[in-house]
Amino acid sequence: MSDIKTCKCCNKTKKVSEFTKDSSTFDGIRTKCKACQRKVYSNYSERNKKAIANRVQERRYLAKYGYTKEQLQQMIESGKYKICYSCNMILTLDYFRTTGEGIKFTEKCKTCR
Numbered sequence: 241m242s243d244i245k246t247c248k249c250c251n252k253t254k255k256v257s258e259f260t261k262d263s264s265t266f267d268g269i270r271t272k273c274k275a276c277q278r279k280v281y282s283n284y285s286e287r288n289k290k291a292i293a294n295r296v297q298e299r300r301y302l303a304k305y306g307y308t309k310e311q312l313q314q315m316i317e318s319g320k321y322k323i324c325y326s327c328n329m330i331l332t333l334d335y336f337r338t339t340g341e342g343i344k345f346t347e348k349c350k351t352c353r
């Protein structure tokens with residue numbers, strides 16, 4: 241058995257030690273070199289991690305506020321809503337007191353104060 245093998249992924253000829261052993265292939269070595277395998281895996285897991293994180297975040301927002309992050313952002317940007325830092329409810333500005341310094345509103349809603 242030769243101690244070099246061509247990677248099916250990057251087409252580079254590398255030492256067998258650069259490949260992972262795999263008993264399911266005819267020569268007992270994976271067709272992809274370790275470097276390629278790592279690349280594929282990290283790409284996949286990175287993407288996956290982000291997708292999962294987004295989904296988790298979205299669900300958390302929905303459970304917490306009853307709105308998705310996007311909806312929430314739009315509501316806050318509209319200037320008509322504010323999140324209470326104490327009860328985490330998204331409420332219209334009527335629920336907040338002004339701090340007396342112009343149009344600034346309190347961090348906590350009237351119910352929490």
Ligand SMILES: [Zn+2]
Pocket residue numbers: 247248249250251252272273274275276277
């Ligand atoms: Zn490769």
Ligand SMILES: [Zn+2]
Pocket residue numbers: 324325326327328329348349350351352
């Ligand atoms: Zn509150």
